[in-house]
Amino acid sequence: MxxxxxxxxxxxxxxxxGNLRTALFAFLFAKHxxxxxxxxxxxxxxxxxxxxxxxxxYNTLKIAHLNHDEGPDIGGNYGxxxxxxxKDIYQKYAKMLVExxxxxxxxxxxxxxxxxxxxxxxxxxxxxxxxxxxxxxEGKPYVIRQKVPLSGTTTFVDEVYGTITVENESLDDQVLxxxxxxxxxxxANVVDDHLMNITHxxxxxxxxxxxxxxxxxxxxxxxxxxxxIHLSTIMGRNEDGSVSKLSKxxxxxxxxxxxxxxxxxxxxxxxxxxxxxxxxxEQEIFSLDELIKHFDVDGIVKSDAIFDYKKLDxxxxxxxxxxxxxxxxxxxxxxxKDLPKPIFDKWDFASTLxxxxxNKFSDIVPLFAFLSDFKIDTSxxxxxxxxxxxxxxxxxxxxxxxxxxxxxxxxxxxxxxxxKYAEHKxxxxxxxxxxxxxxxxxxxxxxxxxxxxxxLLGKEESLRRIHASIDALxxxxxxxxxxxxxxxxEEEEIEFMK
RNA sequence: GGCCUUAUGGUCAAGGGGUUAAGACGCCACCCUCUCAAGGUGGAAUCACGAGUUCGAAUCUCGUUAAGGCUACCA
Numbered sequence: 001m002x003x004x005x006x007x008x009x010x011x012x013x014x015x016x017x018g019n020l021r022t023a024l025f026a027f028l029f030a031k032h033x034x035x036x037x038x039x040x041x042x043x044x045x046x047x048x049x050x051x052x053x054x055x056x057x058y059n060t061l062k063i064a065h066l067n068h069d070e071g072p073d074i075g076g077n078y079g080x081x082x083x084x085x086x087k088d089i090y091q092k093y094a095k096m097l098v099e100x101x102x103x104x105x106x107x108x109x110x111x112x113x114x115x116x117x118x119x120x121x122x123x124x125x126x127x128x129x130x131x132x133x134x135x136x137x138e139g140k141p142y143v144i145r146q147k148v149p150l151s152g153t154t155t156f157v158d159e160v161y162g163t164i165t166v167e168n169e170s171l172d173d174q175v176l177x178x179x180x181x182x183x184x185x186x187x188a189n190v191v192d193d194h195l196m197n198i199t200h201x202x203x204x205x206x207x208x209x210x211x212x213x214x215x216x217x218x219x220x221x222x223x224x225x226x227x228x229i230h231l232s233t234i235m236g237r238n239e240d241g242s243v244s245k246l247s248k249x250x251x252x253x254x255x256x257x258x259x260x261x262x263x264x265x266x267x268x269x270x271x272x273x274x275x276x277x278x279x280x281x282e283q284e285i286f287s288l289d290e291l292i293k294h295f296d297v298d299g300i301v302k303s304d305a306i307f308d309y310k311k312l313d314x315x316x317x318x319x320x321x322x323x324x325x326x327x328x329x330x331x332x333x334x335x336x337k338d339l340p341k342p343i344f345d346k347w348d349f350a351s352t353l354x355x356x357x358x359n360k361f362s363d364i365v366p367l368f369a370f371l372s373d374f375k376i377d378t379s380x381x382x383x384x385x386x387x388x389x390x391x392x393x394x395x396x397x398x399x400x401x402x403x404x405x406x407x408x409x410x411x412x413x414x415x416x417x418x419x420k421y422a423e424h425k426x427x428x429x430x431x432x433x434x435x436x437x438x439x440x441x442x443x444x445x446x447x448x449x450x451x452x453x454x455x456l457l458g459k460e461e462s463l464r465r466i467h468a469s470i471d472a473l474x475x476x477x478x479x480x481x482x483x484x485x486x487x488x489x490e491e492e493e494i495e496f497m498k
Numbered sequence: 499g500g501c502c503u504u505a506u507g508g509u510c511a512a513g514g515g516g517u518u519a520a521g522a523c524g525c526c527a528c529c530c531u532c533u534c535a536a537g538g539u540g541g542a543a544u545c546a547c548g549a550g551u552u553c554g555a556a557u558c559u560c561g562u563u564a565a566g567g568c569u570a571c572c573a
Contacts, residue, residue, distance in 0.1 A: 010572080012573090045573070047572085048573085106571095143571055167501080171501090177571085178571040179571055180571080182571090184571070184572080185573045205502095205503070206566090207573090208502060210568070232566095235566080242565085243565070243566080244565095244566080271510095274511085278512070282522080284521085303503095304504070304505095304567095307509095308508095308509050308510065308523070311509070311510065311523045312523095314523055314524085315523090317536090321536075355536095356537095357534070357535045357536075418532085419532095422532095430532045433532030433533085435532095436532085437532060443533085443534095445533055445535090448532095448533090448534095449531095450532060450533090451532085
């Protein structure tokens with residue numbers, strides 16, 4: 001029999017990462033078995049209607065490459081795939097249940113609060129036929145409730161969690177059809193999964209508690225229940241150290257947020273595939289096709305998993321580094337908009353520096369902050385590894401200034417000039433590069449070395465910054481300020497420039 | 499409160515009676531290096547607790563504790 005799984009989100013306007021993971025597993029399971037993956041929109045809650053929410057779902061699935069075989073946007077043989085369009089179907093089946101004695105009309109007031117915590121008091125469970133007819137003919141609003149057996153037990157076998165048995169008396173007479181005529185999720189999912197021939201229901205484990213009631217419904221209809229594969233919950237760590245279901249307070253939790261921050265769709269999918277599932281091998285980087293190939297229910301983990309942004313960062317960095325440079329460059333464009341204009345022209349080069357240094361595209365902004373954030377801190381010129389103090393740094397800068405002033409600012413020129421000069425002066429390259437890089441960026445961490453930074457800043461700005469650094473150093477050292485344009489170039493430097 | 503589920507380092511997790519209890523992220527150190535990354539190498543760090551079964555328990559059983567879920571005319 002062909003495997004058919006479904007992803008049945010309600011259109012909330014955004015795709016929570018936990019939902020995406022459910023979709024992923026349902027997709028992987030179906031595709032692993034050469035089956036069909038169906039999309040069904042669960043919009044039975046009118047109050048929750050959000051404009052454009054179904055588009056978010058379509059787009060997410062498309063971007064993540066979780067292509068469905070049937071759904072509202074592409075049709076299929078089991079439509080309609082939007083629950084609000086299936087109203088009549090649910091009513092028909094609800095009435096069938098009433099007739100067979102597995103459900104009943106309930107005319108109770110919706111807010112007639114039943115004794116707290118013990119569910120509905122079953123007031124209407126045993127109304128006489130006459131009473132029901134009377135209420136109905138008076139047009140009294142009603143809901144239809146499931147008539148759960150008062151004794152005995154109900155058992156189902158979950159593919160992940162195993163056999164689960166509950167006492168029927170712990171189950172309540174849940175509402176099947178609401179006052180507005182629409183079904184509850186609890187009813188609609190049973191009817192639809194059966195009618196759409198779903199063989200494996202893959203969903204979050206918050207539904208385990210409700211599954212016995214669904215089981216009873218299938219039995220009442222005389223239908224064969226689909227197999228269930230419940231998935232653990234993706235959790236987030238709170239500031240106080242506690243853990244709760246991943247939500248906005250933990251950071252970005254929607255697929256779109258993550259995309260906006262500059263995470264790659266493939267990296268996100270890869271990471272969440274390993275949240276609650278393990279491939280029983282040491283492989284961690286998986287393409288979607290590989291996931292399809294290796295996915296197996298045996299690898300599904302029962303316990304909840306905490307979403308770790310650090311590990312997502314690592315996955316994303318892996319994917320970013322693998323991008324061919326052209327793709328990287330294009331994908332990074334939206335993130336350099338806030339950077340000073342000149343960098344835009346040199347992005348071809350600058351992006352090569354960025355690619356191995358960022359975890360996500362939004363990291364580009366702080367990486368290049370030195371372009372506009374230039375606040376000299378003379379203490380940075382002291383560097384013990386290169387055995388440098390402020391005085392030496394100042395002297396080096398003073399000597400290198402005229403050389404730079406007469407050089408064309410291209411990366412190769414700059415780098416050869418600097419390294420040749422260091423060689424000429426018989427100093428370690430770092431001893432020269434450090435003060436130059438600091439002078440020109442005022443940052444200890446920069447996206448590239450001194451040569452690259454000079455090039456990115458351009459001649460004019462570079463010289464201006466070096467001059468300013470020399471001035472600051474002199475002030476600090478209590479020495480007179482120099483006007484670099486008037487400084488005589490020493491013989492040795494003249495000789496070097498040959 | 500009742501019911502259901504879960505429990506291996508900080509995190510993802512392998513391991514299902516005998517193991518030096520894998521691997522990855524993160525962290526730390528070192529190497530590389532003009533900084534930071536990237537890349538190397540190495541290191542610290544885990545079986546929630548208590549009984550029981552057994553020659554032997556992270557592994558099986560029971561209990562406790564903790565966490566999560568359900569207990570909606572939400573899904």
